[in-house]
Amino acid sequence: MTQEVVGNLHMHTPYSDGAWYHDQIALAASQARLDFIVVTDHNVWVQGPQGYHHEVLVLVGQEVHNNRRTPQANHLLVYGAEAELSQCAAQPQQLIDAARARGGLTFIAHPFDFPLKFMREPGIAWVDWNIEGYVGLEIWNYMSEFKARMPNRLLAVYYALYPQRAIRGPFKETLELWDELLADGQRVVGVGNSDAHAFTLSLGPVKRVIFPYEYLFRCVNTHLLLDEGLTGDVEYDKYLIYSALEQGHSWVGYDLLGSTKGFSFTARSASEHAAIGEEMRRAGAVNFDVEVPLPATFQIVRAGKGVVARAKGTKMKFTSVEAGAYRVEAYRKGRGWIFSNPIYVL
Numbered sequence: 001m002t003q004e005v006v007g008n009l010h011m012h013t014p015y016s017d018g019a020w021y022h023d024q025i026a027l028a029a030s031q032a033r034l035d036f037i038v039v040t041d042h043n044v045w046v047q048g049p050q051g052y053h054h055e056v057l058v059l060v061g062q063e064v065h066n067n068r069r070t071p072q073a074n075h076l077l078v079y080g081a082e083a084e085l086s087q088c089a090a091q092p093q094q095l096i097d098a099a100r101a102r103g104g105l106t107f108i109a110h111p112f113d114f115p116l117k118f119m120r121e122p123g124i125a126w127v128d129w130n131i132e133g134y135v136g137l138e139i140w141n142y143m144s145e146f147k148a149r150m151p152n153r154l155l156a157v158y159y160a161l162y163p164q165r166a167i168r169g170p171f172k173e174t175l176e177l178w179d180e181l182l183a184d185g186q187r188v189v190g191v192g193n194s195d196a197h198a199f200t201l202s203l204g205p206v207k208r209v210i211f212p213y214e215y216l217f218r219c220v221n222t223h224l225l226l227d228e229g230l231t232g233d234v235e236y237d238k239y240l241i242y243s244a245l246e247q248g249h250s251w252v253g254y255d256l257l258g259s260t261k262g263f264s265f266t267a268r269s270a271s272e273h274a275a276i277g278e279e280m281r282r283a284g285a286v287n288f289d290v291e292v293p294l295p296a297t298f299q300i301v302r303a304g305k306g307v308v309a310r311a312k313g314t315k316m317k318f319t320s321v322e323a324g325a326y327r328v329e330a331y332r333k334g335r336g337w338i339f340s341n342p343i344y345v346l
């Protein structure tokens, strides 16, 4: 029996450039009703805090990049390698291979990232695309999007006060890249994260913590469908979470617009059946079923072909005879709400 858990897989502590330590962040996660978090400090793997804190499973990954490179580029999220890998940071392929050799999963962090021009902060995108063996892309990074929506100081002050007006969804460049890779036949898992640091931003009259961990944990999260419920055993639960993550049994939800818990996307063809992240062989027509937990406008995207079906409300059925990677996007109040991983029809 599958079980849904909600978590966030990208955040920082004072071991790199974040404000709070693991236990305090776990308390914020528990208040935001997350089931798990993965802390990803820059170029350091902090082993000690893995375990349950405030009923939240705290796992520790890392965000690895070459510190000596200017301008900065190629931030890689690594989960489950259980060793420090920053010594491989200069060569992205070597880094991905080293993580894999240790059973780790790698995700390209904020593949597109735009400069914060008025503060002279450059964007930190991924630039070395001659790579293979990574598991997926961070299709939605809250802080990266927030930064991109602030073209000048005036709007920055406004959005610091009303962040929900800044956040719209994954960058279209990222979704296009994802579809390109999927249409090319690759399996690429999408995740969505906060990239929480809780640093303080001073902008003239406004001095704010941008943003508290708890606030961000109510925003862009990754929902996983586990093969079974969490047991309380740290090693086993880590295995359950990382397996679901690797297989893309998941979607990205902007839960601030309404909880995305209970979303479902499945496919059937004759006696074959597939859930999110799975592949299935066609036997004639394939029937897709989508159900969103609250009224929304939503669509099915077939990678490389664009939108193939649209609906409003909470349910949609769609039939196709074509092979391809099919994924769901849902919108509420004109903003991105749910971005599912694909079902792969062969």
Ligand SMILES: [Zn+2]
Residues within 6 Å of the ligand: 063, 075, 109, 110, 124
């Ligand atoms: Zn980064």
Ligand SMILES: [Zn+2]
Residues within 6 Å of the ligand: 010, 011, 012, 063, 195
């Ligand atoms: Zn980060």
